[in-house]
Amino acid sequence: MKALILVGGYGTRLRPLTLTKPKPLVEFCNKPMVLHQIEALAEVGVTHVILAVSYLSDMLQREMEVEAKRLGIKITISQETEPLGTAGPLALARDHLQVENEPFFVLNSDVICEFPFNDMIKFHKEHNCEGTIVFLLAGPLALARDHLQVENEPFFVLNSDVICEFPFNDMIKFHKEHNCEGTIVVTKVDEPSKYGVVVYEQNTGKIDRFVEKPREYVSNKINAGLYIFNPAILNRIELRPTSIEKEIFPAMASDKQLYAFELKGFWMDVGQPKDYLTGMGLYLNFARSSMPDRLSRDNGTVGNVLVDPTAKIGERCRIGPNVVIGPRVIIQDGVCLKNCTILADSLVKSHSWIANCIIGWRCNIGQWVRMENTSVLGLDVSVQDELFINGGIILPHKAISESVSEPKILI
Amino acid sequence: FYSFKIMLKAVILIGSPQKGTRFRPLSLEIPKPLFPIAGHPILYHLIESCAQLRELREILLIGCYQPNEALSRFIANAQQTFNISIRYLQEYASLGTGGGIYHFRDLIKSNVSDKDVFFVINGDICADLPLVEMLQFHRENVGDKGFTILGTEATEKQSTNYGCIAWDKESHEVKHYVEKPSTFVSTTINCGVYLFSKVIFQILSETYRNNQQIYNESLPIFHESSSTFTTYDTGFARENIRLEKDVLSKLGGTGQLYVFPMANRFWTAIKNPSSVIYANRHYLEIYRMYHPERLSKQSDSNGPTIIGDVFIHPTACVAPSAVLGPNVSIGQDVTIGYGVRVRESIILGSCVLQDHCCVLYSIIAWNSTIGPWSRVEGTPNDPDPNRQFSKIEKDSLFHDGKLHPSITVIGNNVSIPGEVVVLNAIVLPHKELGSSSKNQIIL
Numbered sequence: 001m002k003a004l005i006l007v008g009g010y011g012t013r014l015r016p017l018t019l020t021k022p023k024p025l026v027e028f029c030n031k032p033m034v035l036h037q038i039e040a041l042a043e044v045g046v047t048h049v050i051l052a053v054s055y056l057s058d059m060l061q062r063e064m065e066v067e068a069k070r071l072g073i074k075i076t077i078s079q080e081t082e083p084l085g086t087a088g089p090l091a092l093a094r095d096h097l098q099v100e101n102e103p104f105f106v107l108n109s110d111v112i113c114e115f116p117f118n119d120m121i122k123f124h125k126e127h128n129c130e131g132t133i134v135f136l137l138a139g140p141l142a143l144a145r146d147h148l149q150v151e152n153e154p155f156f157v158l159n160s161d162v163i164c165e166f167p168f169n170d171m172i173k174f175h176k177e178h179n180c181e182g183t184i185v186v187t188k189v190d191e192p193s194k195y196g197v198v199v200y201e202q203n204t205g206k207i208d209r210f211v212e213k214p215r216e217y218v219s220n221k222i223n224a225g226l227y228i229f230n231p232a233i234l235n236r237i238e239l240r241p242t243s244i245e246k247e248i249f250p251a252m253a254s255d256k257q258l259y260a261f262e263l264k265g266f267w268m269d270v271g272q273p274k275d276y277l278t279g280m281g282l283y284l285n286f287a288r289s290s291m292p293d294r295l296s297r298d299n300g301t302v303g304n305v306l307v308d309p310t311a312k313i314g315e316r317c318r319i320g321p322n323v324v325i326g327p328r329v330i331i332q333d334g335v336c337l338k339n340c341t342i343l344a345d346s347l348v349k350s351h352s353w354i355a356n357c358i359i360g361w362r363c364n365i366g367q368w369v370r371m372e373n374t375s376v377l378g379l380d381v382s383v384q385d386e387l388f389i390n391g392g393i394i395l396p397h398k399a400i401s402e403s404v405s406e407p408k409i410l411i
Numbered sequence: 412f413y414s415f416k417i418m419l420k421a422v423i424l425i426g427s428p429q430k431g432t433r434f435r436p437l438s439l440e441i442p443k444p445l446f447p448i449a450g451h452p453i454l455y456h457l458i459e460s461c462a463q464l465r466e467l468r469e470i471l472l473i474g475c476y477q478p479n480e481a482l483s484r485f486i487a488n489a490q491q492t493f494n495i496s497i498r499y500l501q502e503y504a505s506l507g508t509g510g511g512i513y514h515f516r517d518l519i520k521s522n523v524s525d526k527d528v529f530f531v532i533n534g535d536i537c538a539d540l541p542l543v544e545m546l547q548f549h550r551e552n553v554g555d556k557g558f559t560i561l562g563t564e565a566t567e568k569q570s571t572n573y574g575c576i577a578w579d580k581e582s583h584e585v586k587h588y589v590e591k592p593s594t595f596v597s598t599t600i601n602c603g604v605y606l607f608s609k610v611i612f613q614i615l616s617e618t619y620r621n622n623q624q625i626y627n628e629s630l631p632i633f634h635e636s637s638s639t640f641t642t643y644d645t646g647f648a649r650e651n652i653r654l655e656k657d658v659l660s661k662l663g664g665t666g667q668l669y670v671f672p673m674a675n676r677f678w679t680a681i682k683n684p685s686s687v688i689y690a691n692r693h694y695l696e697i698y699r700m701y702h703p704e705r706l707s708k709q710s711d712s713n714g715p716t717i718i719g720d721v722f723i724h725p726t727a728c729v730a731p732s733a734v735l736g737p738n739v740s741i742g743q744d745v746t747i748g749y750g751v752r753v754r755e756s757i758i759l760g761s762c763v764l765q766d767h768c769c770v771l772y773s774i775i776a777w778n779s780t781i782g783p784w785s786r787v788e789g790t791p792n793d794p795d796p797n798r799q800f801s802k803i804e805k806d807s808l809f810h811d812g813k814l815h816p817s818i819t820v821i822g823n824n825v826s827i828p829g830e831v832v833v834l835n836a837i838v839l840p841h842k843e844l845g846s847s848s849k850n851q852i853i854l
Contacts, residue, residue, distance in 0.1 A: 316749065316750075316766070318784075333750070334732075334749065334750040334766070334767050336767065336783075336784045336830065350750060351750040351752065351767040351769070351784075353767070353784040353786070353830060355830075367752070368752045368767075368769040368786075370769070370786045370832055372832075386752060386754070386769060386771060388786060388788065388832065388834070390832075403788075405834060405849070
């Protein structure tokens with residue numbers, strides 16, 4: 001089986017972290033984002049993953065070679081020469097995808113979820129259809145056309161910034177039942193006016209229309225960034241920059257070829273810091289029920305806390321709720337951490353208080369430092385003793401010697 | 412040449428509850444002169460300066476505070492400590508800086524020979540006062556010619572916030588005196604410390620009569636009841652005399668007023684919390700030079716980490732893991748928990764600083780509690796140390812409708828929960844804070 005992960009661009013929304021690492025390699029809950037997806041794919045028998053990227057990084061190539069070896073799968077990186085929108089990469093990956101004549105998933109690579117690939121495959125087999133999974137990060141569906149349309153089997157498309165409890169099995173079942181070109185997973189949100197909402201028939205799921213950022217309430221269901229398509233969709237996509245959401249979907253809806261599948265469980269687009277932290281909380285909550293042994297039960301932890309075994313935590317600390325501590329991190333005595341991620345090799349000195357922040361790799365946080373309000377530190381940032389960082393976005397290799405009392409970006 | 416029968420007196424003007432409003436909420440609890448800086452009340456430091464004068468026998472405190480326990484106890488203790496007679500003379504109303512002196516002239520004059528002088532000191536200054544040198548200057552250079560005023564240098568910009576003194580650098584005669592001018596007059600400013608002879612009472616008497624006349628002429632005519640007159644203009648007593656505006660201004664250029672310029676010693680008027688933190692630092696520095704026993708020393712194992720000058724009251728309980736200093740004063744019965752950090756701050760009696768909290772550039776008044784991992788921080792408004800003769804800038808509380816970043820002041824009996832930040836804020840007494848607060852006055 002194969003999978004296409006569309007990784008896409010520079011990940012600007014997750015800067016300054018993505019200045020140091022390509023977004024798929026930025027750790028989410030102590031695992032590179034894309035590995036949440038690749039591992040789940042490998043677990044259900046995917047043997048070949050194609051990463052469609054719009055800019056190529058050596059780091060990604062190297063990392064993927066290592067992961068391919070470790071997981072015993074093949075990982076190919078397919079590069080767009082120019083940005084092709086959200087549909088183009090599929091066409092670009094055509095050669096890879098069409099060889100075995102199998103259906104495939106397409107996933108958006110920012111999506112993190114439970115990845116129920118096994119259920120999906122089981123379901124898929126029941127319907128006697130082979131499946132390919134594609135993670136759709138940002139790129140063109142059309143490029144992958146050749147890979148996707150050969151077998152004339154439906155395939156998944158996932159939006160790569162999203163985490164949720166991926167209900168692939170149920171999606172396939174639903175998709176087969178309505179027997180139309182596409183299925184879009186939708187999720188309920190509290191504030192629909194911030195998103196493009198999906199209006200559909202409640203009993204059948206048939207999509208009527210899309211409304212971008214509605215001022216007046218029309219629906220609280222939004223596009224969750226997970227799709228299944230029949231290869232017929234590829235005939236709608238030309239090899240040019242195309243937005244699948246703005247151009248392809250409305251056309252499919254008016255042809256009555258698009259259905260909505262309601263997502264149960266958590267969902268979050270983790271492509272920007274605030275949502276990354278919210279998604280972390282959701283993921284840890286999910287981890288508490290699905291893999292409770294991975295969470296820390298040490299003295300001084302509160303709620304769901306994930307600590308790498310190589311990290312060291314001092315005495316009289318209060319860690320949690322919703323904290324992820326990366327490899328080789330050192331937390332000195334008397335530190336309080338809440339709702340934050342501390343990436344690998346960082347040091348947090350005594351009596352500091354950090355809430356709602358992402359601390360990058362190899363950072364050095366002094367004593368009695370207070371950090372809050374979605375501050376994000378890039379690689380190798382040092383913060384002097386006794387400073388207050390309120391919503392500071394700090395680029396790599398900075399030494400901070402003055403408080404940042406109002407949110408700002410430090411270049 | 413002077414005889415040994417001299418009875419040197421000092422008068423300290425401690426003001427009234429109406430004064431020191433800029434010092435709120437700290438002045439809501441006790442008279443401003445009793446506010447402790449570097450572990451001792453402002454008044455204590457002034458009396459200690461006076462005690463350097465070996466001939467000094469009596470200090471008269473003139474003010475308009477109701478006699479209260481805090482003041483009485485302070486006076487009793489100070490009399491014992493310094494072996495000087497200290498009396499409190501209460502004005503019936505706030506009489507201004509000169510009105511009180513005139514009102515109590517008989518008590519000031521008694522046992523003072525006609526030739527002799529007495530000090531008058533404003534009660535709201537903190538300084539390394541050179542009273543011995545000033546007296547010597549007066550006796551050698553001024554004598555019967557008149558009075559001496561202590562002057563210090565400010566920058567041109569700051570000078571207009573103070574009484575400005577233009578003087579002859581040779582004779583030290585004050586040529587011109589003007590209180591808070593709108594344009595630049597002189598960088599020499601009035602320190603609020605004077606040496607007067609009895610002649611001052613004649614001048615005050617003339618001023619008094621003059622003011623009476625002006626006052627009466629300004630009154631509306633009522634024929635019915637005379638009692639209306641006394642309540643006509645609240646806050647303005649008939650005997651009100653402003654020493655600076657009414658007296659010193661007239662003395663400029665008459666050959667009666669001379670200035671003793673203070674060399675590069677510390678002086679500040681205590682107007683706002685910024686000047687308190689500044690004075691705290693300088694009094695601690697003076698301790699280091701003259702009373703090192705008052706400062707905490709870094710102990711080998713059991714004590715907290717001490718950085719720079721720190722005063723800790725012997726009854727305070729400080730965890731060994733705490734880090735204090737520089738320029739920190741810790742009051743009576745204060746409890747400081749595990750891993751607490753305090754820098755450039757005053758913590759008053761019975762406060763509790765819970766584990767891991769951090770207090771910077773702040774004043775925490777009596778009996779308040781700071782929760783674990785909380786951060787209380789102010790913004791220093793120190794004079795520029797690189798500019799000679801810099802003083803604390805006059806600061807209005809608000810700037811363009813926003814609270815001007817300054818020292819954070821936590822009133823007494825305030826409870827701040829754990830893990831919050833209180834930044835550049837003023838919290839009035841008896842509040843229980845629920846959450847973080849920045850650039851705010853919390854009523």
